[in-house]
Amino acid sequence: MSHPSGSGSKSGTLTDRQIAEDILTSQKYISNYYYAPAVLESTDPNLRNMFQKMHNETQSQAKQVFDYLNSRGWYKPRQADAQSVNDLRNAAQESKQILSSIAGEMSDTGGKSDMIGTGQQHHMGTQPFQTGTGWQSTYSGTPQWTGAAPHNVYGSQGVSPLSQRPGYGGYGTSFSSPAQSHGIGTGWQPTYSQTPQWRGTQYGEGQSGMGPSSLALGASWGGQPSWMQGGTGTGTGWQPAYSQATQWTGTQYGEGQSGMGPSSLAQWARWGGQPSWIQSQPGTQGQWR
Amino acid sequence: MALTQTETWYLSESIKGETLICQKLANYLNQVQDPELGKLVLELQRTCRQHVDTLIGHIS
Structure with a gap:
């Protein structure tokens, strides 16, 4: 083995981890920046379906790459800290209040x-x-x-x-x-x-x-x-x-x-x-x- | 149905993007150490080529 997977690499050679990460990055990019908006903006239904299919396939395969990285401990999404969770709850509460006020306005108009x-x-x-x-x-x-x-x-x-x-x-x-x-x-x-x-x-x-x-x-x-x-x-x-x-x-x-x-x-x-x-x-x- | 300007742009960019990914995957096949990753790369490459063929097929 020329180099261990996931650790340092020789110049010009990528580790398995780097390869997997690059693949995942590429999949994210093409899926999010090309296929997703193409689905929204295509007029031709056939073309839209094609982009939708490719979007789904790319996301599905990106999940496989993520699972590979995750299973080896190379991609561990960090747990949210308490402050972030608290902010999220506040945002949700605010959203509920807004929606309630909308409901009130609607009832005001019959x-x-x-x-x-x-x-x-x-x-x-x-x-x-x-x-x-x-x-x-x-x-x-x-x-x-x-x-x-x-x-x-x-x-x-x-x-x-x-x-x-x-x-x-x-x-x-x-x-x-x-x-x-x-x-x-x-x-x-x-x-x-x-x-x-x-x-x-x-x-x-x-x-x-x-x-x-x-x-x-x-x-x-x-x-x-x-x-x-x-x-x-x-x-x-x-x-x-x-x-x-x-x-x-x-x-x-x-x-x-x-x-x-x-x-x-x-x-x-x-x-x-x-x-x-x-x-x-x-x-x-x-x-x- | 005639393509719109937007559709043309997305087709073009998608073809270029998928082609680049295919090229990278071909290189990675020779570099990966882990057989599991090698198998995954091979599968991804196959899908990638299908995408390019489909995209090109839509404009011809």
Whole structure:
């Protein structure tokens, strides 16, 4: 034997432990950064299934490698310390309280939200809202966006026409942000922006360093973003900062080409600039055509 | 169905990633000392090659 497994190695030669660890790292990477988001963003059902199958197989085999390392004592997950467990319990308790308050709000409105339209119902933050054709919320006391929505980005089926744009990977409706609905025209009421905004923090996401989730990044807003504030109070003359409002510039336009990783939402949440493709379409006013 | 830009990117990156893993596994086969790990590496390599073939098959 040239070298014992798991201990030091000669230059240029890897130990069994190093080999197993590298394999596991590679499996984690391809599974988490390629297959997992590919499943979420594939439009073609066959392709989605293929990525899903590979994701499952890779995870299954990663478990085998983990078991190998673990059985030899080379990979021993550390037990959580008391403080971490306590923090976890607090987070769980806080989450329960938030959910209870949501239940209270729902009961205040008769146990249901007054929504119209046929779109999908979302629950982001404490205020459920609907992305159908023209929705209303009872929470703010002010009807919002009651006019016709000729450019309703969600469409009557609750499906964003973004998905029809070339190259769109398709988060579908799951991650649709109300911010994308801005710039609709005369039906706009500024109060709308305060009602359905994607706060993220309602469920504590992002506050505990939960990782690179776009929701976590969104949560860092903590309230009304400056670009919304800039457009308030102008009634029908409100001109949305459409470069912000309508942009969904993650995946569909070359995500990953910049090497920023798989989360287009993460880019969206961070990006404050106007993309070049909007600038190249004068007169669109941020409307998707 | 025509591929989207996103799908194309993930296919491309997955092919490159799986190919790299296959190359590494081939090298590791000659280095491992533990027969159990050798058997596992061989199995992983087989799956890896299947993945590459499947991925390539989807674009042709």
